[in-house]
Amino acid sequence: MRHSASRAVLFFLCSLSLFISTFASASLEQQRNKFIQAEKLYKANKISQYKKLKTELKDYPLLPYLDYQEINGRLTSSNSVSVSKFIEQYPDLPISDRLNRRWLNHLIKTKKWAAYRKHYAKHPVAHIHYECQNQTALLNGTTKQKKAALYQAKTLWMVGNSQPKACDPLFKAWMATGRPTSKEAIGRFWLSIEQGNIKLAQYLTKKIKNKKLKAQAELFWSIYNNPEKVESTLLKKLPKVHQSKTAQLSYKRWYRQKAITATNSWIKHRDSLVPKEEQLNVSEYMGIRLNRNYHSQAIKLSQRLDPDYQSAELTETRIRNALAKQDWLAVKQGVKHLPAEEAKDPKWQYWAIIADRHLDPQNSHKEEIKALAEDRSFYGFVAAELNNTPFRMNAKSDAISDLQLEELSQLPAAARAGELFKLGRLTEANREWRTALGQMNEEEIQLAGYLARSWGWHLQAIINAAKTERWDHIDLRFPHPHAKLFEMHAEKNNLDLSFPVAIARQESAFLFNAQSRVGARGLMQLMPRTAKQTAKKHKVPYKKISELYNPETNITLGSAYLGDMLKRFDNNPAYAAAAYNAGPHRVKKWLKQRGHLPLDVWIETIPFKETRKYVQNVLAFRVIYDRLEGRQPSLLSEKQVQLLALNQSKRTAL
Incomplete structure (x- = not known):
């Protein structure tokens, strides 16, 4: 009886919680609609109706945003007291910081110097833009304040990077006093060189009037603009403290002009020009680029650039170049010299196994492949395909009420x-x-x-x-919104059901209004031009770019374009995913350069790090979504499995 009573109480509490939650959701939706209406009333200047409706929103979470709308709408007629009151009432709200910045900018624009100084002292903003504005306000204050501002100007000016335009009035006043001196100008010149800000250094050269100091800057330019001179005795004529950085910048520039000549010169002269502890910066720069471009001399030069494998990033590019040449001994050596933690990555475990298998075909490495197949990753799934074992999800979840x-x-x-x-x-x-x-x-x-x-x-x-x-929390990491839409358009375009959803998961993490820095939009991150061409080809109604934020339109066009890429590239999902990310013209070029390679090698040697990871993720995500939907998953078709490095000959095939 006690157990029955306990279960009844528990059931009642759960039901009550669900009822309260449902009621709260309905109430919030009503308040949300009223909030939108209140915003519209305020913008329409229907103030009495607005105020009446606002009183009904006193418990709504976004009520402060209405207060912000009011004060922001009359900012030009506001005062620091009302702005400060809002900031102090809502100190943790991001809009308080935004209001503070807008108010400070307004005070500077209207030249209310005293008001700016007073408000900034009370509500400072940790950004150089506002500090410069504060000094400009001081500049327009008392004689003592002006003197303090001019003194601070040097500190703000003497940095190795360009300062925001808000600093210009302060610097202009400072320069009117005869500053900077040549000593100050050459000081900032070298600061900019140390930070690699070449354009700023060019500007500062004009500020150096002292002949001796001017000659110092011109000597730098003589070496930098003619980097082959870095080998000569000219470098030793610069102050010793700046010789190393000058040599590093000059060698990098020389590399961009004549890669092999510069690299050989660097290897020959680096010990006499740059301290040992600073050499890796240039060695990495050269070696990584040589290997990423799969230069014919890259492996040999990398061995001379970094004989002790000090740079993990350079070592990784050396391994990929060795993979492209199918130099299995170099692959094995590279993986062996990776830092211990990086060597544990399933990717490098996989390639160590493949290299060993090619070097010693008598050793099947079945146990190592079986162990790797336990991992939920692209290479874990490749190992599972090779081992003909189920894909492991290793999923965990939390019991959340x-x-x-x-x-x-x-x-x-x-x-x-x-x-x-x-x-x-x-x-x-x-x-x-x-x-x-x-x-x-x-x-x-x-x-x-x-x-x-x-x-x-x-x-x-x-x-x-x-x-x-x-x-391992698959429930958090792999949601499946718009499932029916994705599946419908996958079938329509002869795609595996999980292919479009895997693309969307990688592209936008299902953010319907995502927009990339290059202009790709929506769930499947379509470029407007691609969307227009695809819509025309597949006779999909499409009029304006904003439609790409509509999930149905985006999934329709994204799936159609993905289907086009799959057809274009021999129904190979790896090539299709690469084309979706980097463009079909690049994939065509990469296939021409390295299409003869085993499929797994081709994927790992994709030149763009983003695209390489993209392809591996999308292929793995397809498997995960198939498993989540209860479908029989496969990473690759039987034909594609035969294209893997281990299956290229009877000697190494399992």
């Missing part, structure tokens, strides 16, 4: 982030989410990914899993 998520969602910043996400205001939502995470304890941060997932904010759920290193 609705009540836990409800409690977490009540944190003010989390509540604001959730509402902004649901309103589609992702810039503000991301800022509030970062604020929320900064206020959470470790346990709450672990829950945060599940909260984001419950909202459909899959990108933040995926990021949360990565930042908390929960790599």
Whole structure:
């Protein structure tokens, strides 16, 4: 009886929690609609209606955003008291910082120097732009304040990088006093050289009037602009403290002009020009580029550039170049010299096995391949294909209750982030989410990914899993929104059902309005030109770029384009994924250069790091999504498995 009563109480509490959660969601949706309406009323200047509606939103998480809209809308007629009041009332809100910056910029623009100084002293902004504005405000103050500003100007000017335009009025006033001196100018010149800011150094050369110091700068340019002179005695005429950096910059420039000549000269002269502890910078620069370009002399020169394998990054490029040449001994040596932690990467474990198998065909390495097949990764899945064993998911999940998520969602910043996400205001939502995470304890941060997932904010759920290193939490890392749309268009374009969704997972992490720095848009990150061409080819209705933010349009066009790439490249998903990411023209070029290589070698030797990782991820994600959907997964077709390095001859095939 007691057990029955306990179960009844538990059932009641769960039901009550679900009812409260459902009621709260409905209430929030009503408030959300009222919030949108209130914003519109304010913009339409219907203030009395706006104020009445605002009183109904006193418990709504985004109420401060209405206050912000009011003060921001009348910023030109506001005063520091009202701005300070908002900042102090909402110190943790990202919009408080935005308002503070806008107000400071307004005060400078309207030349309200005293007001700026007073407000900045109370609400400083940790950015050089606003510090320079503060010094400009001081410059327009008392004689004592002006003197202090001119003194500070030198400190702000004497850096190795260009300062923002906000510093120009201060620097102009400082220069009107006869500054910089030649000594100051040459000092900043060398600071810019140390940071590799060549354009700034060119500008500063004009500021050096002293003949002796001018000659010093001109000697640098003589060597840098004619880098073959770096071998000569000219370098020794520069101050000793600047000789090493001059040699490094000059050799890098020389390499860009004549790679092999510069590399041989560097190997010959580096010990006499640059301290031992600084040499790796240039050796890496040259070696990595030689190997990435698969230069015929790269392996030999790399051995001379870095004989002790000090650079892990250079060692990796040496291994890839050795793979491209199928020099299995060099591959084995390279993996052997990787740092211990990097050598544990499934990628390098795989290539160590393949190299050993080619060097010693009598040793099957079946146990090593079997062990690697336990890993949930591209190379773990390749090993599983070779070993003819099931793909391992090794999945974990946390038991999270609705009540836990409800409690977490009540944190003010989390509540604001959730509402902004649901309103589609992702810039503000991301800022509030970062604020929320900064206020959470470790346990709450672990829950945060599940909260984001419950909202459909899959990108933040995926990021949360990565930042908390929960790599085995497949439920967080691999959501499947728009499943029916993806499957319908996969079938329509003769694609494996998980191929388009794997592309979307890699491209945007299912952020429907994602936009890349180069202009790709939406779930499957289509470039507008590609979308237009694909729409025309497949007779898909498409009029404007904004339609790419519509999931159905994006999935329709993205799947069609992916299908085109698959047909173009012999139904090979690796080539198709590479073409989707880097463009078919590049894949055509890479196939012409290295298409004769085994498929796994070709993938690992893709010149672009981003595309290489992209292809490996997409192929692995296809397997994971097939498993999650209960389908029989395969990484590669039987034909493609035969193209792997281990199956290229009867001697090495398992």
